[in-house]
Amino acid sequence: QSALTQPASVSGSPGQSITISCTGASSDVGGYNFVSWYQHHPGKAPKLMIYDVTNRPSGVSNRFSGSKSGNTASLTISGLQAEDEADYYCNSYTSSSSYVFGTGTKVTVL
């Protein structure tokens, strides 16, 4: 199972909105609404930001939102803040009853 494809890096100024894409196939992202997103600061455990494509866990800022179209899922961060600078990973269930992560995106706040 190949990793889902994400852009290596995305940047934005404070207050702006950015979108991170996560492209897979009909056997994973496109076939199931089981896409989740994780924020990962180096040296810390990943943090769940979005589950089941669009849902936000309790305690996660509403500046984070998720969507999906076809084989591509997206994470949008609005009102970008310095604390949002981190690595972000998508994850999807697959038709092989396994799970696969994206290649990861480094978000930089300019």
Next chain:
Amino acid sequence: QVQLVQTGAEVKKPGASVKVSCKASGYTFTGYFLHWVRQAPGQGLEWMGWINPNSGDTNYAQKFQGRVTLTRDTSISTAYMELSSLTSDDTAVYYCARFTGSSSFDYWGQGTLVTVSS
């Protein structure tokens, strides 16, 4: 509160095996699947497999089939990940993560650095 506490860092020689533990607290251990994920230096997250702590059933990523074994001891609410035939490519931080009914990982261990070096 939910906590997953993993063993400390390990240093192993090529060809050896490593066994990492993940002790759960703050919830019913047998009520949630546990997954294992690793991150090699400079690389992304990589899914390794899961264990159902209730039944002991497991499912492994094809890449690790035959080399990884997930087990658990329900009496002490602890899951284990054993990886054999280690090479330098297995140098990574290994995480356990609790899997929710919403197909996501809501709580993670702090990570265990495994270094493979001669």
